[in-house]
Amino acid sequence: xxxxxxxxxxxxxxxxxxxxxxxxxxxxxxxxxxxxxxxxxxxxxxxxxxxxxxxxxxxxxxxxxxxxxxxxxxxxxxxxxxxxxxxxxxxxxxxxxxxxxxxxxxxxxxxxxxxxxxxxxxxxxxxxxxxxxxxxxxxxxxxxxxxxxxxxxxxxxxxxxxxxxxxxxxxxxxxxxxxxxxxxxxxxxxxxxxxxxxxxxxxxxxxxxxxxxxxxxxxxxxxxxxxxxxxxxxxxxxxxxxxxxxxxxxxxxxxxxxxxxxxxxxxxxxxxxxxxxxxxxxxxxxxxxxxxxxxxxxxxxxxxxxxxxxxxxxxxxxxxxxxxxxxxxxxxxxxxxxxxxxxxxxxxxxxxxxxxxxxxxxxxxxxxxxxxxxxxxxxxxxxxxxxxxxxxxxxxxxxxxxxxxxxxxxxxxxxxxxxxxxxxxxxxxxxxxxxxxxxxxxxxxxxxxxxxxxxxxxxxxxxxxxxxxxxxxxxxxxxxxxxxxxxxxx
Amino acid sequence: xxxxxxxxxxxxxxxxxxxxxxxxxxxxxxxxxxxxxxxxxxxxxxxxxxxxxxxxxxxxxxxxxxxxxxxxxxxxxxxxxxxxxxxxxxxxxxxxxxxxxxxxxxxxxxxxxxxxxxxxxxxxxxxxxxxxxxxxxxxxxxxxxxxxxxxxxxxxxxxxxxxxxxxxxxxxxxxxxxxxxxxxxxxxxxxxxxxxxxxxxxxxxxxxxxxxxxxxxxxxxxxxxxxxxxxxxxxxxxxxxxxxxxxxxxxxxxxxxxxxxxxxxxxxxxxxxxxxxxxxxxxxxxxxxxxxxxxxxxxxxxxxxxxxxxxxxxxxxxxxxxxxxxxxxxxxxxxxxxxxxxxxxxxxxxxxxxxxxxxxxxxxxxxxxxxxxxxxxxxxxxxxxxxxxxxxxxxxxxxxxxxxxxxxxxxxxxxxxxxxxxxxxxxxxxxxxxxxxxxxxxxxxxxxxxxxxxxxxxxxxxxxxxxxxxxxxxxxxxxxxxxxx
Numbered sequence: 001x002x003x004x005x006x007x008x009x010x011x012x013x014x015x016x017x018x019x020x021x022x023x024x025x026x027x028x029x030x031x032x033x034x035x036x037x038x039x040x041x042x043x044x045x046x047x048x049x050x051x052x053x054x055x056x057x058x059x060x061x062x063x064x065x066x067x068x069x070x071x072x073x074x075x076x077x078x079x080x081x082x083x084x085x086x087x088x089x090x091x092x093x094x095x096x097x098x099x100x101x102x103x104x105x106x107x108x109x110x111x112x113x114x115x116x117x118x119x120x121x122x123x124x125x126x127x128x129x130x131x132x133x134x135x136x137x138x139x140x141x142x143x144x145x146x147x148x149x150x151x152x153x154x155x156x157x158x159x160x161x162x163x164x165x166x167x168x169x170x171x172x173x174x175x176x177x178x179x180x181x182x183x184x185x186x187x188x189x190x191x192x193x194x195x196x197x198x199x200x201x202x203x204x205x206x207x208x209x210x211x212x213x214x215x216x217x218x219x220x221x222x223x224x225x226x227x228x229x230x231x232x233x234x235x236x237x238x239x240x241x242x243x244x245x246x247x248x249x250x251x252x253x254x255x256x257x258x259x260x261x262x263x264x265x266x267x268x269x270x271x272x273x274x275x276x277x278x279x280x281x282x283x284x285x286x287x288x289x290x291x292x293x294x295x296x297x298x299x300x301x302x303x304x305x306x307x308x309x310x311x312x313x314x315x316x317x318x319x320x321x322x323x324x325x326x327x328x329x330x331x332x333x334x335x336x337x338x339x340x341x342x343x344x345x346x347x348x349x350x351x352x353x354x355x356x357x358x359x360x361x362x363x364x365x366x367x368x369x370x371x372x373x374x375x376x377x378x379x380x381x382x383x384x385x386x387x388x389x390x391x392x393x394x395x396x397x398x399x400x401x402x403x404x405x406x407x408x409x410x411x412x413x414x415x416x417x418x419x420x421x422x423x424x425x426x427x428x429x430x431x432x433x434x435x436x437x438x439x440x441x442x443x444x445x446x447x448x449x450x451x452x453x454x455x456x457x458x459x460x461x462x463x464x465x466x467x468x469x470x471x472x473x474x475x476x477x478x479x480x481x482x483x484x485x486x487x488x489x490x
Numbered sequence: 491x492x493x494x495x496x497x498x499x500x501x502x503x504x505x506x507x508x509x510x511x512x513x514x515x516x517x518x519x520x521x522x523x524x525x526x527x528x529x530x531x532x533x534x535x536x537x538x539x540x541x542x543x544x545x546x547x548x549x550x551x552x553x554x555x556x557x558x559x560x561x562x563x564x565x566x567x568x569x570x571x572x573x574x575x576x577x578x579x580x581x582x583x584x585x586x587x588x589x590x591x592x593x594x595x596x597x598x599x600x601x602x603x604x605x606x607x608x609x610x611x612x613x614x615x616x617x618x619x620x621x622x623x624x625x626x627x628x629x630x631x632x633x634x635x636x637x638x639x640x641x642x643x644x645x646x647x648x649x650x651x652x653x654x655x656x657x658x659x660x661x662x663x664x665x666x667x668x669x670x671x672x673x674x675x676x677x678x679x680x681x682x683x684x685x686x687x688x689x690x691x692x693x694x695x696x697x698x699x700x701x702x703x704x705x706x707x708x709x710x711x712x713x714x715x716x717x718x719x720x721x722x723x724x725x726x727x728x729x730x731x732x733x734x735x736x737x738x739x740x741x742x743x744x745x746x747x748x749x750x751x752x753x754x755x756x757x758x759x760x761x762x763x764x765x766x767x768x769x770x771x772x773x774x775x776x777x778x779x780x781x782x783x784x785x786x787x788x789x790x791x792x793x794x795x796x797x798x799x800x801x802x803x804x805x806x807x808x809x810x811x812x813x814x815x816x817x818x819x820x821x822x823x824x825x826x827x828x829x830x831x832x833x834x835x836x837x838x839x840x841x842x843x844x845x846x847x848x849x850x851x852x853x854x855x856x857x858x859x860x861x862x863x864x865x866x867x868x869x870x871x872x873x874x875x876x877x878x879x880x881x882x883x884x885x886x887x888x889x890x891x892x893x894x895x896x897x898x899x900x901x902x903x904x905x906x907x908x909x910x911x912x913x914x915x916x917x918x919x920x921x922x923x924x925x926x927x928x929x930x931x932x933x934x935x936x937x938x939x940x941x942x943x944x945x946x947x948x949x950x951x952x953x954x955x956x957x958x959x960x961x962x963x964x965x966x967x968x969x970x971x972x973x974x975x
Contacts (some may be wrong), residue, residue, distance in 0.1 A: 137609045310634070345813050
């Protein structure tokens with residue numbers, strides 16, 4: 001839960017107000033200057049963006065553009081080569097140089113460390129590349145169904161604990177094309193207020209009615225369910241054909257886990273179906289890496305549909321849906337991404353197969369178990385140290401995603417640039433991915449971070465945090481020298 | 491008579507006294523310079539009664555919200571539909587399984603077949619240079635990019651690929667997407683908002699339809715590839731529309747339609763667009779690398795300068811033998827998408843090895859423009875050989891690498907049509923080892939064009955492959971369709 005002190009809220013609002021005022025002033029002068037210029041040949045066309053639609057982009061975002069979209073020149077592993085860039089016109093256009101700087105990577109979704117070349121996975125991937133080539137150039141139902149795809153579907157179903165699974169080439173497209181195939185007009189989707197954009201798009205594209213319940217608030221979910229079942233469809237009051245409740249395993253902007261056992265019990269009571277999006281949690285949490293069901297002790301058979309992606313923990317691309325055999329059969333006949341989209345690239349499929357085998361220990365070593373233990377240890381250590389330093393850190397224990405609150409718009413670029421100067425690549429997020437006043441820096445821990453890496457990261461974050469003034473909570477006194485103490489232990 | 495008169499007299503006296511009593515005290519009353527007469531009092535009383543009635547609340551039956559017990563009962567009574575319909579008996583669920591690369595010859599279910607089901611137009615599957623560049627990328631960058639473009643998911647190969655494509659097409663800049671179909675259904679909502687007008691061909695494929703639906707604009711469809719219908723639709727929409735300066739207007743077409751194999755006449759469309767002041771969004775998935783003298787797409791084929799087309803999108807899963815998609819246009823168009831296109835911002839970026847495969851594929855196309863004439867001669871040969879197939883006719887354009895065969899006479903029901911075509915495809919595969927596929931539709935697809943058999947011609951197909959296909963197809967369709975014509 002975010003606890004926003006009053007003084008911080010006031011100063012943040014004041015800063016945004018100032019930025020908006022200056023932005024409008026500049027727009028005003030720009031309009032005067034532009035009205036004197038000769039019109040171009042697009043004079044009868046409406047502009048691609050009307051003035052107020054991209055006001056935020058032009059006047060606020062462009063000033064701090066260098067904190068986003070930083071290109072790298074190496075694999076997104078624990079240490080990366082960030083390409084240095086410069087700008088001659090106040091960040092309106094940014095140019096690459098050929099110099100790079102080696103930074104600690106606290107931003108990529110590399111939870112189990114499969115991002116770079118791996119000793120077990122990469123030789124097999126190269127072999128499958130030579131055998132099947134980079135793409136099948138065909139949709140899955142036509143000529144894109146290879147032996148690897150079938151093997152991976154069976155493996156995913158076994159890993160997650162469901163009878164069957166279907167594979168799709170992109171995580172975003174999984175959500176936005178599966179939800180319309182499951183529910184249509186006359187149905188109701190109840191989704192958490194902080195759900196990802198792909199779920200929102202899928203819900204909109206399906207034509208069903210959408211209601212939102214407050215984030216992780218089970219009482220409110222029950223209230224919404226009762227009200228909606230009792231009232232029925234708006235205006236006609238006919239009963240809903242079906243109700244699906246969509247929640248995520250780990251919410252990527254909060255680092256929180258969802259209260260899955262309570263959600264399941266409420267849904268069972270009211271006969272609603274559950275859809276669990278495990279994009280960030282599959283492979284990263286749980287004793288054997290099986291995600292939030294493993295961690296919270298929920299039987300996978302109780303969740304109707306489990307969705308996940310391979311981008312984060314498995315170092316590949318694509319998404320999957322695991323459910324009962326009938327549902328998967330139905331999806332294979334109707335899901336548009338299965339019927340119209342190029343099937344997943346075979347080397348990427350092989351990467352996931354190898355990664356799952358490592359996690360399950362079927363490659364003959366215990367690297368998988370070591371990685372899982374490492375990421376749990378790393379996350380808990382990092383989070384507790386950050387809290388001791390006085391940062392406001394969100395998220396639950398065991399979750400590898402840690403947002404640090406920044407709030408003020410000026411602290412966003414200052415924190416980011418200071419970290420980069422001290423060779424740590426951190427990610428800052430602001431509007432529109434988060435609410436306007438609640439901008440934050442987000443840390444993603446990986447199993448490939450060693451203890452020295454984490455200590456260096458803590459040091460740099462502390463320095464940058466001091467300069468930006470984001471240590472909103474009191475520092476725990478007797479532990480102020482904890483960083484030095486840890487260094488001595490090493 | 492005697493009694494009436496005194497009564498009348500008495501009544502008259504009483505009335506006279508009452509009116510005198512009324513008039514008398516107020517006869518000399520002057521309020522605010524107005525003489526008060528008796529009738530004013532009666533009128534005052536009437537007004538008071540009317541006001542009293544108006545202010546009384548009208549009768550409404552009391553609203554009773556549902557009690558907790560009633561809600562409980564309703565929740566218990568409610569029975570949801572099952573999440574999916576039960577499995578139909580005899581539904582075809584098995585797709586053929588490939589055991590090698592999807593080139594012109596491949597191994598399906600254990601035996602070697604001629605492959606007409608992969609959109610491998612330039613024969614780049616299995617190309618040595620591309621595989622080498624992929625291996626280099628895999629060893630350097632691993633497989634996935636582990637993050638969206640905004641958060642350290644931008645790798646230098648992505649920037650190189652975008653620059654290469656922009657240079658190849660002659661546009662200022664381009665933007666890469668991580669999945670072929672997500673390109674078009676992210677681009678359209680990024681530019682078209684509620685209140686805008688979009689004119690689209692009725693034969694566009696599902697991803698375009700989904701993009702149009704997500705954009706919440708007003709969509710008007712015109713007859714498939716019919717320029718007269720397009721002209722009249724544009725005329726109808728712009729006549730008398732005075733708020734045109736604030737509304738954006740778009741025409742959405744595909745260069746080669748997946749659902750029919752027709753090619754959109756771009757010169758005509760550009761002429762109409764300039765006349766009625768619309769912008770054009772062109773979906774070039776199957777024509778990039780195929781049409782035009784050097785493979786630069788539909789604009790080169792028709793000799794239209796590329797600046798006249800506002801937005802071009804394409805999936806790279808066809809001629810370029812990789813995955814992902816790109817969008818190109820003016821600087822403003824491309825920059826706008828970097829913050830407001832949902833498939834770009836909220837999704838992980840393209841795996842680096844696929845981006846380097848795309849760069850190598852474009853290099854190959856630049857160095858070997860002769861593959862295009864070889865492809866064209868293959869398509870022409872196929873057209874010639876299949877022109878007299880019993881029961882089936884070719885309905886695609888002569889230059890389209892998707893050769894679309896539909897039934898000469900439909901049976902009347904789409905399910906029986908699909909059944910016949912699938913039987914033909916199965917028998918061709920089983921008896922003659924030629925792998926062909928029918929066009930499949932999801933029930934979410936709104937396109938009403940007829941289904942058929944789709945053949946994807948590649949430059950790697952030899953003459954013997956093509957003659958094997960035509961012989962087999964003629965034989966099987968003669969026997970399967972003999973009852974129907």
